[in-house]
Amino acid sequence: MKTLAGTAEQPEYDMNSSSDVEPKKASASYIHDLLRDRICSLEYRPGHMLRENDVSAEFSVSRTPVREAFQRLSLAGLVEIRNGIGTFVTQFDSEQIESVFQFRSEMAALIGRMQTRDATDDDIKILEALLERARKLKDRFDVDEHWKINHELHFAISSLVLNPAFLEVWHNLYFQAARAWYDVSRLISADAIRLLCSEITELLTALTENDRAAIGSIRRNYINYFRRRIVDVA
CATH class of the missing domain: 1.10.10.10 (Winged helix-like DNA-binding domain superfamily/Winged helix DNA-binding domain)
Structure with a gap:
């Protein structure tokens, strides 16, 4: 199981x-x-x-x-x-994927406007551990580990948001989009790992500064990067 x-x-x-x-x-x-x-x-x-x-x-x-x-x-x-x-x-077809990713991108930009809590030392430690795990994938790509890291990253950032209505939609969109991205990431593993490490690094800086707007912008940017990779591979 x-x-x-x-x-x-x-x-x-x-x-x-x-x-x-x-x-x-x-x-x-x-x-x-x-x-x-x-x-x-x-x-x-x-x-x-x-x-x-x-x-x-x-x-x-x-x-x-x-x-x-x-x-x-x-x-x-x-x-x-x-x-x-x-x-x-x-x-899931290309039209559905485009629709979901576009919606996720716009929602990510709203994170800075939602009611959130301050990032803690524990939040930063979680992302540091995820970054360390992500870097290890450069030597040997493991699709399950890649999925787990992305999955844990999603929930780590989402835990900062205190608006339950936002989170319900945000989580549903993530799970709808996840299948398309993880399917493509198997084919572009080196690029997928590069993007993952880069995103976590940028998020660590934003968390350290407690910059909610930056966190939303970073998530939005990388959602769009992922969408472009999916389109390119398709």
Whole structure:
């Protein structure tokens, strides 16, 4: 089971209970987050069919939380539920990609205008660690590690924003765009790593200065850079 730190709540277990007591079942949110990450990292590629029975068996749960997870994925545009047929990972075309990236670019510019918290030493340490990991990819590109670093970077920066309505849309757009960028990054790995290291370096400076407007501008710039690479490869 693929998991990413900080992206999905873990099922709860009582460490003091006896071995005869069943652990709490995985929640719909937990199942949703893991399936979402698998879709965005292209473990489940467009057209892949998700079967309720298989997912229920994997997480040892009834169909109810699985159906709830599928509904949330559908609302985010990541799967299509075809009644009487099944649930399929959605396709994405050039027009959809352009629309999503354009919207993300404009939203990024708004980060400096949203209610945010000050960056802390811990925030800076997180980005420093991500930069160190990203630099190691120059010697040996690992698509899963590249995905994880980008994923953790997204949430590290998003954690500064305190506006829940903004974050709901921002996260949905990120997950819709992620599949296209990670698919292309496999083909231009050296350039993808260069951009990643450059973005984290610039964000570190902005965080150190607590410059919210700069953080938004940097994110916007690199979203546009990624969009151009996708267009070029296509």
